[in-house]
Amino acid sequence: MPESFERLTLLYDAASIDARVREMAEQINARYAGEPVVVVGVLKGAFIFCADLMRRLTMPLEVDFVRLASYGRSSTSGGEIKFTKDIEMPLAGKHVLIVEDIIDTGLSMDFLCKQLADRQAVSVSIAAFVDKPSRREVPVKADYVGFCIADGFIVGYGLDYAERYRELPGIYELALNSDAAGL
Numbered sequence: 001m002p003e004s005f006e007r008l009t010l011l012y013d014a015a016s017i018d019a020r021v022r023e024m025a026e027q028i029n030a031r032y033a034g035e036p037v038v039v040v041g042v043l044k045g046a047f048i049f050c051a052d053l054m055r056r057l058t059m060p061l062e063v064d065f066v067r068l069a070s071y072g073r074s075s076t077s078g079g080e081i082k083f084t085k086d087i088e089m090p091l092a093g094k095h096v097l098i099v100e101d102i103i104d105t106g107l108s109m110d111f112l113c114k115q116l117a118d119r120q121a122v123s124v125s126i127a128a129f130v131d132k133p134s135r136r137e138v139p140v141k142a143d144y145v146g147f148c149i150a151d152g153f154i155v156g157y158g159l160d161y162a163e164r165y166r167e168l169p170g171i172y173e174l175a176l177n178s179d180a181a182g183l
């Protein structure tokens, strides 16, 4: 039985992330031109990105959070998405900016956008810190993307592996010993 290991390889350090979040915020500020926006952060992974992005936004903001869970989902196939925590404020007549840490299969964003569309928001946009378009199972397109990456397991800046590594200030690719074994 080989000794287990987890190896982290830095992809984006804190300074690169900060610079990219500033650029995203400039785009978003220009788009809304001072109009009020409701930021909807998707827990847990987006909590750090959401906090950093909001502090760069200049329009009047409200914030709320959702938490989603998928059922009957394997690592390679989708499943049914449900709220485990819904938004607690009305969205009618408001601009909504969903703030997500990563879009992978797209199932979470597809579900959330459809749910929010039923609540008479004026507009619904998506800011995703990381996009993995090669993994898509349903068509979802973010309006603002921090980093577009190929497949690979990433952690840090809110993203976890088995609830670990969320606190890391950078984004890392995680290799497990099962990768080395080709499993």
Ligand code: PRP
Pocket (backbone or CB within 6 Å): 042, 043, 044, 045, 046, 068, 069, 070, 100, 101, 102, 103, 104, 105, 106, 107, 108, 109, 160
């Ligand atoms: C991750 C991530 C997104 C979702 C993206 O959440 O934060 O919300 O998966 O995947 P999808 O595009 O394939 O739907 P996760 O369920 O790992 O929960 P967490 O944010 O609490 O870690």
